[in-house]
Amino acid sequence: MIKLFIDTISDVLSNILGDISSSFDKDHSVNAEFGNPNKLISKRNKGWVIDGVRALDMETSRRNLCVVAGSGKGKSQNHVFTSIMNCISSSMVINDNSSELSATLPYLESQGVSTKVMNLVRKENVYINPLDGCNGNVAAMRKIAKTLMGNAAKENDFFSISGEDCITIFIQHVLESEPRINANLGNVYRLILEFQGNPKVIESYMADKASDAVWTKFKALAGNSEKTLKSITSTAISALSWLGDNPVLADLTSVSNISFEDFRKSPTCLFIQSPASDSKFYAPMVSLVFQSFYRYAFSRLPEENDLDIMMILDEFSSLIDGLSDYSQIISNSRKFRIPQAIFLQDESLLSPYKELKDNILANCYVKCYYGGQDKKAFELEKLLGSYSYVDGSSGQTKSRPLMYASEIREMDDEILVITNGQKPIKVRTKPAYKQSKLRKRLAMELDTEVQEEPMDYNIQYIDLSPYKDEIKDKNVEPNNSVTDGQGTLQ
Ligand SMILES: Nc1ncnc2c1ncn2[C@@H]1O[C@H](COP(=O)(O)OP(=O)(O)O)[C@@H](O)[C@H]1O
Ligand SMILES: [Mg+2]
CATH class of the missing domain: 1.10.150 (DNA polymerase; domain 1)
Known part of the structure; x- marks a missing residue:
């Protein structure tokens, strides 16, 4: 509680100080500036987590998130683990391709979320027949x-x-x-x-x-x-x-023993696990499961009390072959309340979608970029724009980019958050492993009494x-x- 209070005060102070310092540095002839993160993200929100701590509200989350960062940059730590533990009032479908994300499972269960694991290597308790719901179609x-x-x-x-x-x-x-x-x-x-x-x-x-x-x-x-x-x-x-x-x-694909309808009625979370070392082999299977979900989700508009089904598409590039109509899916996801979060190592990995790549990115209202990406850093420098300032020593008015490409490339524990039509935001990230509350949640163990026996069914x-x-x-x-x-x- 005290920590929350201190965090809030420090947020407010840093915003005020940021505003004061930026108003000293700049005149307004070329006036690119960063926006106020508090207008976009807050600890109280229940949507996608942006900086490890603060999240988007649900309305903004429904307009989809795209995170672009190289391997090991912090996508899982800052956004995926934290979002899974934050979005417990919605349902979720998660592409858990290294099986690391199911560390959140005991916490989710403790919060009353019904958790399901479809493991493509060994039978757990979820069977999904991708042909279900296709009859007549x-x-x-x-x-x-x-x-x-x-x-x-x-x-x-x-x-x-x-x-x-x-x-x-x-x-x-x-x-x-x-x-x-x-x-x-x-x-x-x-x-x-x-x-x-x-x-x-x-x-x-x-x-x-x-x-x-x-x-x-x-x-x-x-x-x-x-x-x-x-x-x-x-x-x-x-x-x-x-x-x-x-x-x-x-x-596993011979019958279905879960009802997608349940995902709309009470918080339910499905992890689709496949070995990361063999992700190419299992990618079509994971895509087929997602296709089944989308087919169900688009079969009817959700009612007012229906829950959102939040889709966490980690390592999205591995799913592209199986989701050839993703541009259409993401264009309609808001209406059908299936917020999408896609995680990519590089935007160019969307190139199999050809001209539809831009539509997919345009449908991600919020995009997070990390340092380390050479080509993107130049694009971001242009996108961020420039500002002018009066040089202290010479008294001349000078102009410089809000961030040089080299500064963007070298960002370490900060990310750029670009929101369609809004000022860009730069925020410091705090990975889950550096947050003691989240570390404790991730270290929780499953209550053995509620643990289900794996189901052994044969085709x-x-x-x-x-x-x-x-x-x-x-x-x-x-x-x-x-x-x-x-x-x-x-
Ligand atoms: N428990 C931990 N303790 C210390 N460092 C960690 C821990 N978990 C992850 N990291 C580090 O955090 C960084 C981000 O990891 P991760 O979020 O998994 O990256 P990504 O998902 O972008 O590939 C990595 O450099 C990793 O070494
Ligand atoms: Mg990851």
Whole structure:
């Protein structure tokens, strides 16, 4: 309490002193100046934390935050840990790619936030089927196929487009014609794998099960020459094998056991964990989970009492391949109350979005820049503008940039906060590890009584044996079964 009082007094004093000194230094012919941080951030606010201590209000947080800083500069310490522990009256979805952020979990639980961990390497208690909510929405199915394909093939050539079509057809099929328990990517993978090895089995299965719409598309696909078809299915298989051949991922994506609706009703926090050392491999999976969230979030406008779902997109660059429509997402996030915080090592990492990069940045109302970035420092020097002052020794009026690029580059424990259409702000940061209150919160241990046992659920595969038997009975030898010896489809 006393500390809070001292902090507040020191904030006020430093602002007054700052204002007095700047009014001595400057005349107003070229009058760039820093704004007052207290107009933007406060310890009482419940939104994104900007300097380790003070946060944006919710209205401003909904207009999104972008933090740009090289590795080890303090993004996690100043903004991510601190925001997670500050935004406890909202729900959150967090890309926790080094699993360090879940140190906040015991504190969140102690504050009544329901916490969930989806670990992509070992089963915890969260399963999410990215196909949920896609039934009847071919555009959403195609987006999933695109995410999968984008990871496997960089070029939009005939085979990657056809591979995408192939995945979409089978996604549509399992969603329309199979029970929910089988409508997942693991089964899509197995069906395509079988289609490549034993086309007759899958033709017979599709003839029996597929809807008219899917059957027409499937026939067109199957009508390709044998060689072309093999190349298409190979492309599709290689786009899906990272999931289909990975038992943990196939299981984790086979069903959903969380309701996104809960995130709107009571504070709920989902951590999506993947090993940082293998972030490229797991990136499409993390993107698919975020896509599921966005699909849900955009499915209806929140009601007045619904909670915000705050999205913490740490290491955003790893998610770009899977979030090709992010410009649209961030343009609409305010209306749907899903505030975005994106963390980047460098703005140029947004270049895969091409001309939409500027739209994404323009939709981040608040941007924080750290020192150390050479090119950005020059841009920031221009952006900050210049001011004129009367030189004490010569009495001449001189002008200088508010900050030289070299000064920006050398900032150490200070950051520049640029808010659309407002004066820039320079603030000193205080990382979480230097704040004893936050250190204690991060050192808390989970109450073992409330700790949930990990859930062990296995994917249920579609039973293709009737169709295999049928082919055998017709005495048509299935050619080169790829699944033989590795456990055939049951
Ligand atoms: N517990 C700690 N004690 C001392 N220094 C720490 C601690 N945690 C992080 N740091 C330091 O804080 C700096 C910022 O780290 P971090 O916020 O994780 O960077 P970023 O997220 O930008 O990569 C790093 O230089 C790191 O060494
Ligand atoms: Mg970090």
